[in-house]
Amino acid sequence: MVTIELENEIDRWQWRCPRGHTTWEPTNHHFWCSTCAKMWGDDVEPEFELLRNEKTGEVVERDDVVLVTPAGPYDDIGGAV
Structure with a gap:
């Protein structure tokens, strides 16, 4: 399991879409x-x-990523699971 703090630019920007962009967003249990x-x-x-970690080369599936915001885990916002 990988945790990404969405408001932390350094933490977030080390993760890239399959084409290498940092402009990804979580949505509907995918990116x-x-x-x-x-x-x-x-x-x-x-x-x-x-998502691919630019620094380590690690690749993780959406189900193996915990996204965290200042309000708490991303999946818990608004009651979404």
């Missing part, structure tokens, strides 16, 4: 990248399930 969305085509998909 979405705004840079990929601008390039969207047959070979670019803005929605994805894996």
Whole structure:
């Protein structure tokens, strides 16, 4: 299990979308990248399930990531699970 503090730029920016962008956001139990969305085509998909740690090369699935905000765990906000 990996914990990412969403408000901590250093913690967050070491994690990248599959195309290497730092502009990802969590949504609906997967991730979405705004840079990929601008390039969207047959070979670019803005929605994805894996994040890659730029520093270590580690790749993790969305289900293995705990996202934390100042209000608490991201999945608990608004009662979403």
